[in-house]
Amino acid sequence: MRTIAVLGGGIGGLAASYYLCKSPQISKVVVFESSNRFGGRLWSTRRSDGAVFEHGPRAIRPAGAVGHNTLNMVDDLGLAMEILPVTHSHVASKNRYLYVNGQLHRMPSGISGLLRTVPPFSRPLLLNIAMEILVKKGTEDDESIHSFVSRRLGKELADIAVDSLCRGVFAGDCKKLSVRSCLPLLYNAEQRRGSLTLGLLLGSGPNPVVTPGPLAQRSIKESWAQWSLSRGLESLAESITEYLQQSEIVQLHREAAVKQISPSASGWMIHLEDGVISADHIISALPAKALASSLPPSCQPLIQELQDISTVTVAVVNLEYDGSILPVKGFGHLIPSSEDRGVLGVVYDSVSFPQHNRPKGETTRLTVMMGGAWFQEEFGAPEAVKDEHLLARATEVVNCHLGVNTAPSWSWVTLQRDCIPQYYQGHYRRVEAMQRFIRKNNLSLSLIGSSYDGVSVNEVIFSGRTAVEELLGRGV
The missing domain is CATH 3.50.50.60 (FAD/NAD(P)-binding domain)
Incomplete structure (x- = not known):
């Protein structure tokens, strides 16, 4: 046996x-x-009135x-x-925001977005992409994500967009995280094609092969960007x-x-x-x-x-507000560390998955993510921090970033200790x-x-x- x-x-x-x-x-x-x-x-909370809230991946x-x-x-x-599929044409896929200099900025998307100067960036992103092809291949066997992106696409993109992305995905500091381990697609593109652009266009090496079954085939046909379950x-x-x-x-x-x-x-x-x-x-x-x-x-x-x-601790604060309170529609917004080290981002859950709202009465569900690599310096030791403090910080963020002056009708604070390993x-x-x-x-x-x-x-x-x-x- x-x-x-x-x-x-x-x-x-x-x-x-x-x-x-x-x-x-x-x-x-x-x-x-x-x-x-x-x-x-x-980990999902299913309330008796039909509302669903995620305390981990959503x-x-x-x-x-x-x-x-x-x-x-x-x-x-x-x-x-x-x-519950969300397609690439859905507003939650097309609209992703950054909170920079006290304002929400929609991230550029599509060719038109790349051709224009879109705040908070100081020039069209297409220029960064065009110049990237001319950058020489790095000589180190590994480097930080910030160093890699600064070298290939410019410091501004690394400081704002990539810093925010790493906080949203890894709850981590892009100046410490490894590009080779965290973003192997980009690392391999440079190694095998000498350029991110060429690597992403032409392929950058062998990938695992999985034959898509009926559901995966449906996701391709319908152009899903993400999915959840009812x-x-x-x-x-x-x-x-x-x-x-x-x-x-x-x-x-x-x-x-x-x-x-x-x-x-x-x-x-x-x-x-x-x-x-x-x-x-x-x-x-x-x-x-x-x-x-x-x-x-x-x-x-x-x-x-x-x-x-190493690992980092993330505070996940689920909030529900009565009515439609969002000034914009999209997936949510991320915050670069230069703006607010303690708050990683806010997810507009009701936009991506309105099916998880309670069936009766219009509501808005949000999730505020806080801490990560900055938890200790912003909130102190995880074992000592109080839920009330985390909730107050989260509602303050919603008020400041989204102009929501009312108090949430429901809230749930989860401290996910040591939840994301740091590569x-x-x-x-x-x-x-x-x-x-x-x-x-x-x-x-x-x-x-x-x-x-x-x-x-x-x-x-x-x-x-x-x-x-x-x-x-x-x-x-």
Whole structure:
């Protein structure tokens, strides 16, 4: 009997278990989750009046192999009828804003937007793109996103647009984040074509291939930009959990924190609060530091690399207002660190997914994201900050940025502690060193999740699939 232990019941661990279930080579899958629920950061509140609020990711992109892979899973789980697609022609896709110098500015889009000087930029962005083709290829094996974009597209674009983008996606500082690990598409475009423009136009190397199923084909045909589910994205985690519960080979354990893992003759011994379980192989979907604290001393080089992966804390404040209160329509707005270090952005949830509004009475739902790499300096220690302080800051932002003078009719403050790993310069070397150690020592261990090769839901799910395929390829 081949027993696979999956550590962590977030979307990565659930995805890996889902793919393991589909193989006749696997006899038993045991999933350990330390909290009282599965799904990790996929966390939706469904109010009794029909309104839905997201406390983690709120939409998923359908594009590329990893996007198609997730949609294939959604199809297989029978969730296609619950999909809420947002097309590229939708106002939430076309209108994205930056809050700079105390004003909202719509980001340029389309050829006309690139040809004109659009505030807050001082010249047409097409000039930056045209000049980029002439820039020499960088000589470093990695550099910060800010340095990379400044060199190729100009400092203004890096200071405003890219700074804001990194805060919105990674809640991080673009002057520290690695372009090679965070934005591999851009890094590879320069490496293989000598230019971002040529790389994006002509392709910049091999990509994983996933055959799009019916739902993914529909997303291509209808030109989706993003999607959610009618009951929130936590539905995806819940559906995988139900699928696993129906499998005869899966055991799911909530409130089962892994205290220690130690090598055994056949693989590993997994020490829990109330006993020990043996496994032939471990797939760890735990955050890097959590895995580090569980490994035996013989894995000290691996432990050190895992401990060196930083994370940031994000305050997520969901707000509901009576009536239609937005001065503009769009996806939302981001704020560069030069404008307000503590506030990352505001998402206009009601514009993208009005289906999540309560059915009776017009309302506006917003989410304010705060902290990230600047949490400590702006709000203090996460364990000491009070919800009331975070809520007050969020409502002040909505008042100042959007001119909303009324108080929210409903609010929910969530502190997502250590929720987004930060891929600093040289992150790829750290991941390579960990994989080398695992291979050299013949450890029956796979590392998946957002700590290593991508923080998006799609990338985390795909990391679970890849680990399972590699495991099965080795004849487990």
